[in-house]
Amino acid sequence: MPTATxxxxxxxxxxxxxxxxxQDWTEAMAPEIAASAGIxxxxxxxxxxxxxxxxxxxxxxxxxxxxxxxxxxxxSVKELYALFPKGPAKLAAKIAGIPKPxxxx
Amino acid sequence: xxxxxxxxxxxxRVVVLGAGTGGTIxxxxxxxxxxxTALITVVDRDAQHVYQPGLLFVPFGRVDPSALLRPRRxxxxxxxxxxxxxxxxxxxxxxxxHLTGADGREQVLDYDVLVVATxxxxxxxxxxGLAAALANGQAHxxxxxxxxxxxxxxxxxxxxxxxxxxxxxxxxKCPVAPLEFCFLADHYFRRRGIRDRVQLTYATPLDAxxxxxxxxxxxxxxxxxxxxxLVTEFNTGSVDGAARRLxxxxxxxxxxxxxxxxxxxxxxxxxxxxxGLGDALGFVPVDEHTLQSTQDPHVFALGDxxxxxxxxxxxxxxxxxxxxxxxxxxxxxxxxxxxRFDGHTNCFIETGGGKALLIDFNYDTEPLPxxxxxxxxxxxxxxxxxxxxxxLAFEQxxxxxLLPGRDLPGIGSPMPLRGKHNxxxxxxxxxxxxxx
Numbered sequence: 386m387p388t389a390t391x392x393x394x395x396x397x398x399x400x401x402x403x404x405x406x407x408q409d410w411t412e413a414m415a416p417e418i419a420a421s422a423g424i425x426x427x428x429x430x431x432x433x434x435x436x437x438x439x440x441x442x443x444x445x446x447x448x449x450x451x452x453x454x455x456x457x458x459x460x461s462v463k464e465l466y467a468l469f470p471k472g473p474a475k476l477a478a479k480i481a482g483i484p485k486p487x488x489x490x
Numbered sequence: 491x492x493x494x495x496x497x498x499x500x501x502x503r504v505v506v507l508g509a510g511t512g513g514t515i516x517x518x519x520x521x522x523x524x525x526x527t528a529l530i531t532v533v534d535r536d537a538q539h540v541y542q543p544g545l546l547f548v549p550f551g552r553v554d555p556s557a558l559l560r561p562r563r564x565x566x567x568x569x570x571x572x573x574x575x576x577x578x579x580x581x582x583x584x585x586x587x588h589l590t591g592a593d594g595r596e597q598v599l600d601y602d603v604l605v606v607a608t609x610x611x612x613x614x615x616x617x618x619g620l621a622a623a624l625a626n627g628q629a630h631x632x633x634x635x636x637x638x639x640x641x642x643x644x645x646x647x648x649x650x651x652x653x654x655x656x657x658x659x660x661x662x663k664c665p666v667a668p669l670e671f672c673f674l675a676d677h678y679f680r681r682r683g684i685r686d687r688v689q690l691t692y693a694t695p696l697d698a699x700x701x702x703x704x705x706x707x708x709x710x711x712x713x714x715x716x717x718x719x720l721v722t723e724f725n726t727g728s729v730d731g732a733a734r735r736l737x738x739x740x741x742x743x744x745x746x747x748x749x750x751x752x753x754x755x756x757x758x759x760x761x762x763x764x765x766g767l768g769d770a771l772g773f774v775p776v777d778e779h780t781l782q783s784t785q786d787p788h789v790f791a792l793g794d795x796x797x798x799x800x801x802x803x804x805x806x807x808x809x810x811x812x813x814x815x816x817x818x819x820x821x822x823x824x825x826x827x828x829x830r831f832d833g834h835t836n837c838f839i840e841t842g843g844g845k846a847l848l849i850d851f852n853y854d855t856e857p858l859p860x861x862x863x864x865x866x867x868x869x870x871x872x873x874x875x876x877x878x879x880x881x882l883a884f885e886q887x888x889x890x891x892l893l894p895g896r897d898l899p900g901i902g903s904p905m906p907l908r909g910k911h912n913x914x915x916x917x918x919x920x921x922x923x924x925x926x
Contacts, residue, residue, distance in 0.1 A: 452659060452754070456770040463727065466739035471723060487799045
């Protein structure tokens with residue numbers, strides 16, 4: 386398993402960079418993960434989404450999809466794409482240290 | 491009042507919402523499992539059952555829309571009650587369904603167990619401009635009988651230009667259907683002798699042609715061989731029907747002459763009006779193995795109405811039916827639930843020119859090459875005439891074996907690993923085998 390070092394701590398990640406153990410994550414790691422994904426600054430709205438992702442993961446065992454985020458996080462889908470370009474659900478999950486949201490087939 | 495765990499005294503009251511694929515299978519299996527110990531009532535808003543796998547062929551003029559309709563009642567066991575009505579809401583704590591009957595009168599149905607099988611509905615209004623474009627004929631879809639028939643007219647009049655097939659976002663019913671549409675369109679325009687004047691584009695929110703890697707590669711190769719352009723990670727943000735243009739959330743534009751769009755899906759409308767029943771999208775959260783609601787033990791769900799990470803496909807409803815009937819019986823008797831759904835799905839994928847692919851997979855095992863249901867069987871992930879014949883034969887099987895809830899010899903609920911070539915990395919393959 387690959388590892389990555391965030392906020393001075395080594396963590397195990399999968400091939401796509403998602404945390405293997407969400408309990409390893411701390412808030413201090415988020416800005417560094419974000420930077421490695423091309424987001425230089427985490428603003429208030431970023432944090433709102435990241436915290437929502439964590440809560441959802443703790444409650445349901447998986448991260449929400451972008452549609453669920455748009456409906457329940459208080460940030461619209463359009464804004465989500467501005468905050469986390471390309472794939473908001475994937476990117477926010479990575480920064481929040483939770484597994485990649487399970488897509489449906 | 492009957493609580494969890496108490497042995498049923500009189501007949502248990504089981505209400506099944508929806509008489510589509512999942513609801514019909516569930517009701518018939520429940521009747522056989524529970525016999526006279528239960529009063530089973532099925533509710534649907536109308537009397538006609540649509541054979542949804544047939545919708546794909548309507549736009550190409552290969553199926554007469556009326557041939558896809560049959561009376562729902564005919565496929566329900568005579569011992570099962572059928573009520574036509576619109577569900578207003580479910581009072582989950584009170585275990586009661588409120589509906590408006592076909593006569594316009596309000597009715598209530600009390601239940602000991604509720605089975606939600608009302609599937610998924612299209613919600614084009616959730617995408618900017620899409621509902622208007624569909625209404626004005628500036629964009630089309632084939633996910634309803636009316637729309638598919640309308641698209642047949644639009645296709646027949648299409649002589650040149652760019653046809654864009656777009657999936658707005660998952661989950662959708664039959665996630666392979668839009669790909670099949672591309673394959674069939676390629677064949678259709680060839681037959682009309684105008685393929686060189688038509689540009690075909692498939693735009694998907696996924697980062698590949700399909701969700702799982704091995705099948706995604708096979709399907710991407712097929713798209714390429716048929717000259718269909720693949721646009722990935724296209725998350726449709728808006729549709730401009732007048733300008734004939736799709737725009738993604740990240741600002742990319744796709745101009746079209748004819749658009750075939752698969753709108754967002756949601757659970758049936760009443761789910762959102764029933765606190766404690768569904769999630770934010772109106773799907774019913776259930777345990778992925780037992781199919782019991784994670785929010786209320788008296789509620790079960792199957793088919794397209796669940797939030798499960800399985801395909802929204804008839805085969806899933808079929809494989810779930812067996813598990814659901816057994817678990818409802820156990821729940822009514824106060825026993826621990828033992829039925830276990832593994833996510834088993836199989837789908838024929840029409841590839842045009844009288845050929846088809848077959849894929850078979852579950853929660854843990856992605857679609858693999860090989861044969862189904864065993865080493866001698868239909869070829870998996872490979873185009874063949876046999877699979878096309880299988881898809882055609884499936885319609886009879888659907889009406890006369892699937893809907894009645896019969897067990898099909900050799901085709902059980904758990905996904906078979908026999909007959910599949912496991913091309914996964916050795917470690918992952920060993921892990922998969924160990925779990926079985």
